Amino acid sequence: MESIKRWTLKWAHGEAEVQALGGMLAPVRFDIGAGRSVSPLHVAPWGDDLRRPGLMRALRGEWPCVPFGMVAAPAGLPPDFRTRDADDDWVHGYGANHMWQLMGQGDRMLALQIAYPFESEIERLERTIEVEPDAPALLVSLTVHARRDVNLPFALHPTFAVPVGGVEILACAHQAIYSYPVQPEPGVSRILPNRTISTLKKIPTTRGFMDATRLPLSETTEELLQISECKPPFVLRYPEQHADVFLDWNAEELPDALLWISNGGRTHEPWSGRHFAVGVEPANSFFDLGRVAIPPANHPLADRSGMVFKAGMPRTITYRLSARAL
Template sequence: MQNNERWTLKWDHGQATVQAMGGMLAPVRFDLGAGRSVSPLHVAPWGDDPAWPGLMRALRGEWPCLPFGTIDVPPDLPPGFETRQADDEWRHGFSSNHMWQCVEQTPHRIALHIDYPEDHAVQSLARVIEASPDEASLTVSLTVRVRRDITLPFALHPTFAVPEQGVEVLACSYRAVHTYPVAIEPNYSRIVTNRTFASHTALETKDGSFDVSHLPLPVVTEELVQLEACEPPFVLRYPADRAEVRLDWNTADFPDAVLWISNGGRDYAPWSGKNFALGVEPVNGFFDLGRVVSPPPGHALAGRIGATFTAALPRTISYRLSAAAVQD
């Protein structure tokens, strides 16, 4: 069993830890002045348990997914959805389930690298997490190298803490909210499937509606929705910490954002009904289904087939996580 090494940045405005498994970033603490701080990234309640394989071993925080998504076709898809077999066995991609190597560490910067198997279209990923010396912010860059020209579902996977005291989802400007084609947890998911709504504050359910602008929700559930044409920054407010947290990215890389609302709705191990988190996942693809499902041609997200990569031409994207005090 490989050791899941961890590396930590400490700077005047916070502290951030990156682990080898999945290259996952968390925990992160942003110091906001006057003794105030906020730790916005989620760490799964089972911690680091080698009994669980791949990304489930020590699920936490933020990491890249290429190719993004599930490898299993969900049952009971609506008519018109086409299915196919995933091209490998790794949910959210090889890099999400294997150890990265630290290739550089300075007081403000950590650089990681991972090589994909030789028969994979993706050759390697290089990830750099850099702390701003002047403020409570982290800039992350990801360089993708591929062996052949290819289009793949692509996403980032920032997962934010949902404390008992609550978090306000101020979100971003967007065109529409699309609901998942099926119930992701049949016993608990409540939002009506395969529908489009105008706002995340009024999502129709089986017995009313959800306003997901305030979490946690009052009932047990597990949901996925996709915000079409999401214009960052995506903003969360943590009232107990009197802090706002922002996630910024380039919409040319990721035109939408998938929201994963984990509200205790997975009662099996290792989740055991104890996971409360909000995934805000900038995405170029169709939910987390792009590897195995295509929506009907008339679906509003039918054109979301993934990001295009070119052989011998590395592609670098960057994004930013930051925090600021909310004035009293």
């Protein structure tokens, strides 16, 4: 059974680990001064479980999704939605589920790549993680090489820790918030589907209103929201660590942020009611459904069709993760 290789970057302001599976980044420790630190990226509680398929073998932290999203449409979509088949079986794309190769590593940077199957429109992905030598910050870039011109739903997938002491979602300036068109986890999710919401502090649910700005929530659930026209940075506050964590990206390319609230609601293996995390996923996609569902033309997110990649013209997406003491 194939083990998972991992590489480490250390610098004056922290330490970061990157693994071959999915090119995933985590754990990361940012040293924020006065002997204090914060480790914001999530590592799934089951650790390495090589019996599991794809990305579930060692789910953690942050990784790119090319193409982004599910490979089967959920049951119960509104009747004005159209469905279609995904072009492969890899949730969040081939690169999220397979091993990347190390291209090079120095004191401040490491680079990875992964080749896609010949039948894919994507030829390969290249990914670099670079430390900022004078700050608790990481610069990450992804270069997409396409075999053929293609428009794909695309997202980054940073998943942040929800410690016992909690995390506050300060979020971003935004236009609106939209709930998933169905319950993300049938019988478990609480947010009313297919709604437009103005604030994370007052989200309509089957049991009144939810304040999603402080996690963990008091009730178990699994939720997915899309924050449209999210203006980075997206900010999370870790009060026990006295730290703010910032996620920055190019909003012209990735106009929205999906917010995945995993609050112990999945009871099947390997989740087992023990998974608490919050995903903040900069995206150009209709939720995670861009590969399998088409909303009606009058849906506010109907134009979130993805990013264009052209053959012979590599496209690079960059983003930054950092922390600061309160």
